[in-house]
Amino acid sequence: MTIDWQPLCDLIRQHETFLLTSHCRADCDAVGSELGLAQILQALGKRAVIVNGDPVPEHIGFINPDEQVRVINQTVEPKELSKLDVLIVVDTSAWVQLGPMADVVKAFPGERVVIDHHVSQDDLGAIEFKEETAEATGRLVLELGEALGVEITPEIAMPLFAAIATDTGWFRFSSVTEKTFLALSRLVAAGADPPAIFSALYERHTLPRLYLRARILKNIVSGADGRLLSTHVTKQDFLETGANATDTEDAINALHTVAGSEIAVLFVELEPSETKVSLRSRTDFDVQQIAAQFGGGGHKKAAGVTFSGSLEEAREAVLDAICVALG
Numbered sequence: 001m002t003i004d005w006q007p008l009c010d011l012i013r014q015h016e017t018f019l020l021t022s023h024c025r026a027d028c029d030a031v032g033s034e035l036g037l038a039q040i041l042q043a044l045g046k047r048a049v050i051v052n053g054d055p056v057p058e059h060i061g062f063i064n065p066d067e068q069v070r071v072i073n074q075t076v077e078p079k080e081l082s083k084l085d086v087l088i089v090v091d092t093s094a095w096v097q098l099g100p101m102a103d104v105v106k107a108f109p110g111e112r113v114v115i116d117h118h119v120s121q122d123d124l125g126a127i128e129f130k131e132e133t134a135e136a137t138g139r140l141v142l143e144l145g146e147a148l149g150v151e152i153t154p155e156i157a158m159p160l161f162a163a164i165a166t167d168t169g170w171f172r173f174s175s176v177t178e179k180t181f182l183a184l185s186r187l188v189a190a191g192a193d194p195p196a197i198f199s200a201l202y203e204r205h206t207l208p209r210l211y212l213r214a215r216i217l218k219n220i221v222s223g224a225d226g227r228l229l230s231t232h233v234t235k236q237d238f239l240e241t242g243a244n245a246t247d248t249e250d251a252i253n254a255l256h257t258v259a260g261s262e263i264a265v266l267f268v269e270l271e272p273s274e275t276k277v278s279l280r281s282r283t284d285f286d287v288q289q290i291a292a293q294f295g296g297g298g299h300k301k302a303a304g305v306t307f308s309g310s311l312e313e314a315r316e317a318v319l320d321a322i323c324v325a326l327g
Helices: 006-014 029-041 058-065 103-105 138-149 152-167 178-189 194-202 207-218 233-240 251-257 287-293 310-327
Strands: 015-021 049-053 067-069 086-090 111-115 129-130 222-223 229-235 263-271 274-281 302-307
Touching: 006 111, 006 129, 006 138, 015 103, 029 049, 029 058, 029 086, 029 138, 029 152, 049 103, 049 152, 058 152, 058 194, 086 103, 103 138, 103 222, 138 152, 138 178, 152 178, 152 194, 207 229, 207 233, 207 251, 229 251, 229 310, 233 263, 251 263, 251 274, 263 310, 274 287, 274 310, 287 302, 287 310, 302 310
Parallel strands: 015 049, 015 086, 049 067, 086 111, 111 129, 229 263
Antiparallel strands: 222 229, 263 274, 274 302
8 A cells, every 4th residue: 555645745835833742652663753754844844843641761762862752741731732733643543552642632723643554543533644564654754754855864864764673673574575675775875874773772781671581581481382472571570670661672572583483472560450461473363353352453463452450360361362363
């Protein structure tokens, strides 16, 4: 599917000020898309303000060195945003993922836009520009920039390269296509530095992050004759290692290094009655349908949900649902 960017190009040219936001516990695709889009808008002489529901996670802080991403009710008040012309939500179209920014979106009086690549969605009252087969929202933002005739600078290229690289597992997921590498080549030509981005992402871990990873690996449980691997992290694990919730990023992919594994699930205890569940598939098994059963969403091969229940309740319910679907 190819997006017709002309309506959004016209909308952008007709307005001067823009509010950009994305999901809580943002990843590089979310923040990189916001930063790349902000730079594109600024290149057109527009004003762009980025506001999220929570701070940029520490482990991807390199992508936001100038701290352009502000936090609602912490570094900016909702009343300051109502006079902006257009609100653009990137990398999600789910109310629950917006956190405290959901109220801002609902109350926003101007035009609303969604740029996203996820299957699941809510009605945000927005004009949608979605390509569900796209490997990353970052590529869609690059396409928009090129449709607008904006020169891709190093400041645009770096966050968009990071967005695409991380959402494809550094180009090893099945979502990667010829379009991916064509986009990456343009970003590298524009000044993106792949070795520097890789180093910032994967070679500057803290000791607490490594200690937590050890516990994640220790907790792996095999099911469905080795086809299903799951693991979990408790609040006590975070307390004892000194790690935080963002230190679980990318840990789930370690489960797919085991021969014969098809489905991987990571359970993270956020609160006694709230559990984050991440699901991955490397076959035709649709984990998005599993997540949807519990109010979550995502893609066929990568999905997630915030489960309202204890860690044990989440493990029992989600793993049972997967086993039933596997037959």
